[in-house]
Amino acid sequence: MTDPAQLPPHLRRIAQVFVDESMADSPLARRVRKRLAASTHAQVPWTVVPAGTDRVLFDQGDAQALYLKDYKGKFLRFCPGTRAYHCCAYRIIHIGENCPMACSYCILQAYFQDRVLKIWANQDDLFTQLADAFGADRTTRFRVGTGEFTDSLALEHLTGYSRDLVSFLNDHENVVLELKSKVVDLSWMDAAKRTDRVLPAWSLNAPFINEHEEFHVSTLTQRLKAARICAQAGFRVCLHFDPIIHFPGWREGYARTIDMIFDYLTPSQIAYMSLGSFRCMPQLTPIIADNFPQATYIYNEFVPGLDGKARLLRPLRLEQFAFMVNRLRGHGMNRQLYFCMESSEVWQQVLGYTPKDLGGLANHLMTRAFGAQRGKEPA
Ligand code: SF4
Numbered sequence: 370m371t372d373p374a375q376l377p378p379h380l381r382r383i384a385q386v387f388v389d390e391s392m393a394d395s396p397l398a399r400r401v402r403k404r405l406a407a408s409t410h411a412q413v414p415w416t417v418v419p420a421g422t423d424r425v426l427f428d429q430g431d432a433q434a435l436y437l438k439d440y441k442g443k444f445l446r447f448c449p450g451t452r453a454y455h456c457c458a459y460r461i462i463h464i465g466e467n468c469p470m471a472c473s474y475c476i477l478q479a480y481f482q483d484r485v486l487k488i489w490a491n492q493d494d495l496f497t498q499l500a501d502a503f504g505a506d507r508t509t510r511f512r513v514g515t516g517e518f519t520d521s522l523a524l525e526h527l528t529g530y531s532r533d534l535v536s537f538l539n540d541h542e543n544v545v546l547e548l549k550s551k552v553v554d555l556s557w558m559d560a561a562k563r564t565d566r567v568l569p570a571w572s573l574n575a576p577f578i579n580e581h582e583e584f585h586v587s588t589l590t591q592r593l594k595a596a597r598i599c600a601q602a603g604f605r606v607c608l609h610f611d612p613i614i615h616f617p618g619w620r621e622g623y624a625r626t627i628d629m630i631f632d633y634l635t636p637s638q639i640a641y642m643s644l645g646s647f648r649c650m651p652q653l654t655p656i657i658a659d660n661f662p663q664a665t666y667i668y669n670e671f672v673p674g675l676d677g678k679a680r681l682l683r684p685l686r687l688e689q690f691a692f693m694v695n696r697l698r699g700h701g702m703n704r705q706l707y708f709c710m711e712s713s714e715v716w717q718q719v720l721g722y723t724p725k726d727l728g729g730l731a732n733h734l735m736t737r738a739f740g741a742q743r744g745k746e747p748a
Pocket of ligand 1: 468469470471472474475476477518519520551586
């Protein structure tokens with residue numbers, strides 16, 4: 370049991386809180402203030418900044434700051450996939466930006482160069498926009514997630530944001546929420562009235578990558594134990610092998626993680642699982658080289674993809690995908706598997722079918738998210 374006064378390891382570098390003046394008395398700000406005050410970080414200074422401040426300046430080495438911001442943009446967005454490849458087409462609920470953890474391959478390094486973790490404190494605006502979108506036609510189904518510009522649960526210990534979202538969505542049965550994370554925080558669980566409308570999700574990788582390229586995150590065992598707790602409570606979980614990295618020993622590494630999964634879960638408890646090869650915008654490579662000199666996988670053989678991102682040569686991707694799919698199928702996985710941002714040719718060569726055969730990837734995942742095929746896998 371965690372000492373309630375101790376922040377989880379990934380939040381212990383927080384050294385300052387900024388709050389927009391107009392948000393200083395918001396429920397979210399009050400909650401963060403109360404939770405920090407009850408923790409070993411009670412002395413962290415709070416600075417109220419003028420209403421509407423877009424960026425706050427904070428530069429204290431490795432330390433991080435929270436900024437509770439009044440966000441003026443759209444809270445519900447489309448996933449920035451590309452038309453060149455099959456995209457899963459889910460919708461993003463934008464709750465904040467940046468992440469307290471540090472994975473060498475993380476795309477967020479290219480987006481956010483500072484150590485300020487932004488949280489949209491104007492939750493009333495968020496819920497108004499979501500109610501308009503989800504309530505307009507209750508027969509339209511939505512598959513949504515928060516883990517695009519941040520980790521869904523990284524700040525949950527202080528903000529309770531996902532728990533608020535789960536509570537709000539209890540009244541919207543046409544929405545399935547995926548909470549994607551690399552840490553363990555299950556404090557949102559008892560807020561869910563319907564276990565079939567929340568999909569707790571964890572990213573997985575080979576043990577070597579988890580140990581050498583992901584920092585301040587939970588271990589694979591911790592993630593899988595958490596997934597089992599969710600499954601035992603009636604939730605279906607999602608797992609994501611993304612990014613799959615080509616490194617010496619990748620076969621043994623990915624085989625080990627795949628085998629571990631089924632020590633904790635059965636295939637029917639997994640709603641879907643993505644496989645995505647490491648992809649990298651050109652401007653991200655020098656940032657990774659700078660921030661994580663040990664990350665030699667960036668010097669692998671890459672080609673520019675149709676989306677402008679560098680990706681591993683196709684024969685190498687196919688080799689990794691085929692190996693992993695074969696192993697996963699050996700454990701009983703089948704149509705839960707999908708590729709993130711790959712062409713029909715790759716699907717056909719590895720899986721033997723294309724998204725079109727599934728009625729389109731977005732439709733297929735929507736169906737799986739809502740649980741229509743639970744327990745009976747088509748051949
Ligand atoms: S946990 Fe996710 S969002 Fe956070 S640094 Fe790692 S890859 Fe990026």
